[in-house]
Amino acid sequence: MSALLSVDHVGVRFGGVQAIKDVSFDVASGEILGLIGPNGAGKTTLLNVISSLVKPSGGRVMFDGETITGRKAHTIARRGVARTFQIVQPFRNLTVAQNVAVGAMFCDAGRSATAVAEACTEAMEQVGIAGKRDFLPSQLTLSERKRLEVARALATRPRLLLLDEVMAGLNHAEIERIIDLIRAINRNGLTIIVVEHVMKAITAVCHRAVVLQFGEKIADGTPDRVLSDPKVVSAYLGDRYARRQVAQGAVA
Amino acid sequence: MSGKRQLILATVLLIAALAAPAFVGNYWLRVLTTVFMFGVVAQGLNVIVGFAGYHAFGNSVFFGIGAYATGIGMTLGLPVWVAIPVAVAAAALIAAVLGWPFLRLRGHYFAIATVALNAAATEVIINIGGVTGGAQGLPLPFSSLPPTLLYRIIYFAMLATLVLATAIVFWLSRSRLGYALRALRDSESGAEVMGVDTVKAKILAWTISAAMTGSAGGLWAYWLTFIEVGTAFDISISVRGYIMMLLGGMGTVIGPVIGAALFQLVGDAIWSHFSGIHNLLLGALVMAVVLLVPQGVLDSLSRLRPPARRPRRAAEA
Numbered sequence: 331m332s333a334l335l336s337v338d339h340v341g342v343r344f345g346g347v348q349a350i351k352d353v354s355f356d357v358a359s360g361e362i363l364g365l366i367g368p369n370g371a372g373k374t375t376l377l378n379v380i381s382s383l384v385k386p387s388g389g390r391v392m393f394d395g396e397t398i399t400g401r402k403a404h405t406i407a408r409r410g411v412a413r414t415f416q417i418v419q420p421f422r423n424l425t426v427a428q429n430v431a432v433g434a435m436f437c438d439a440g441r442s443a444t445a446v447a448e449a450c451t452e453a454m455e456q457v458g459i460a461g462k463r464d465f466l467p468s469q470l471t472l473s474e475r476k477r478l479e480v481a482r483a484l485a486t487r488p489r490l491l492l493l494d495e496v497m498a499g500l501n502h503a504e505i506e507r508i509i510d511l512i513r514a515i516n517r518n519g520l521t522i523i524v525v526e527h528v529m530k531a532i533t534a535v536c537h538r539a540v541v542l543q544f545g546e547k548i549a550d551g552t553p554d555r556v557l558s559d560p561k562v563v564s565a566y567l568g569d570r571y572a573r574r575q576v577a578q579g580a581v582a
Numbered sequence: 583m584s585g586k587r588q589l590i591l592a593t594v595l596l597i598a599a600l601a602a603p604a605f606v607g608n609y610w611l612r613v614l615t616t617v618f619m620f621g622v623v624a625q626g627l628n629v630i631v632g633f634a635g636y637h638a639f640g641n642s643v644f645f646g647i648g649a650y651a652t653g654i655g656m657t658l659g660l661p662v663w664v665a666i667p668v669a670v671a672a673a674a675l676i677a678a679v680l681g682w683p684f685l686r687l688r689g690h691y692f693a694i695a696t697v698a699l700n701a702a703a704t705e706v707i708i709n710i711g712g713v714t715g716g717a718q719g720l721p722l723p724f725s726s727l728p729p730t731l732l733y734r735i736i737y738f739a740m741l742a743t744l745v746l747a748t749a750i751v752f753w754l755s756r757s758r759l760g761y762a763l764r765a766l767r768d769s770e771s772g773a774e775v776m777g778v779d780t781v782k783a784k785i786l787a788w789t790i791s792a793a794m795t796g797s798a799g800g801l802w803a804y805w806l807t808f809i810e811v812g813t814a815f816d817i818s819i820s821v822r823g824y825i826m827m828l829l830g831g832m833g834t835v836i837g838p839v840i841g842a843a844l845f846q847l848v849g850d851a852i853w854s855h856f857s858g859i860h861n862l863l864l865g866a867l868v869m870a871v872v873l874l875v876p877q878g879v880l881d882s883l884s885r886l887r888p889p890a891r892r893p894r895r896a897a898e899a
Contacts, residue, residue: 381775383771383774383775402774402779403771403774403775404774404775404776404777404778404779404780407774407775407776407777408777412775412776413775415771415772419768419769419771419772420768420769420772421764421765421767421768421769421772421773422768423764423767423768423833424761424764424765424768428761431761432761432762432765432773432776432778433776433777435758435761435777436758436762436776436777436778436779437776437777482772482776483776486776486777
């Protein structure tokens, strides 16, 4: 497997705060990578760097063999990097179908009106909101709005999809549904980076996980290995808990 | 209000406007010409404010630029039908060039920048002097046509400009650019990550807006035959345009035209009956509009009917 995306020694500084410190990792084509870490670890900032909403103060991001750092956000979207936002950002005065159409319209300038409509319907059907096509985003439930975000991203026909906490605030049944959706779109060959706090989802869908803490990468590996790593346990649950677990492990 | 209903309403209004000069006197001819002029200004604002969501309180600067470029062009010997298109091009060009730095500013900073631009333009005209007439104002060459014919020509020219501006807004409402603008109005980052070149879309919108406003200013200058900075760059031109756009319904195709007609005609009626407290009453009316019909009268009209398919309607704005 070749690397579709390479994050290469990326650092981000906001004034005196070093939000991301020298983070590097690759994402292979067809892979689902989980990006996890406690609140404030820099996960969303890293997604913002990849989609070019934030300029890194150091390092570079390569997509499909080309450096995309410093390029404008819309050109990166047109190259095939789509994303969703943790706080959903629907176009609130456009219907569900029109929201999705924007994604289909601008990422392939040559697309005809019928091709846009097709891509649009396909994306809505894939996430299961086709029945709400004429509704306004304000008339959707949170779960539907999260899926609208995914549909808008899918309509751009991306090669890499960045999902920023699409499961936050959803109930168990809704989370199951999103997990099935992520698996289904990955089966079509789409590479995905999932930022998530729901650990069950990370272990269920991710091939690999990268853990950030205070802007630094502290672990990288299969979800099971990463989640039992003492450094990761201590990042989430504190040092003492981690030491106790290790001690208990030693006794047993 | 549905697209079809807007189209029917627009057709009825257009036929009435075409027939009006045969029935009305000079006073009403002047009132209606003013309605059309402000209709164009309101449509210009509709493009940048209603569609793109960028507030341009100082858009009157393009009215002044249109007026002065027409005045200077005609003083230098250009016929009016060349001078006005040149003035429109000048207004559009200035917006395109200034939009490049200005429209990188997000939100309210842009609104402030346009007001500053309007103030700066006034100073520039006064200090250049010479061909602009400076603080003395600029008289335009007189037309040799008899006044009754001339005022009818200006009436129809202003009407044609309004029809063209409205047609452009109609095109915008269904074009890719229109989608880009409405998307970035609601979420600029959201639009960017979906492939919308937001800076380019905003600059295009402001350029179209400036061209419309400039054409109204150019015709106004020819109509008045004497212009000066105080009236040509009067910020109340954009303020009125704003009120009209809000009154009719911003982001709709014919809302700004309806708003211009209502505001100008009601304002005129108030002025002729209560000349002493005219501004007081007008101010109360504006507050009533903002409080009672914040979405504009077009939207309120459609709310009078049973809300059978509400979701669809909002999108046709």
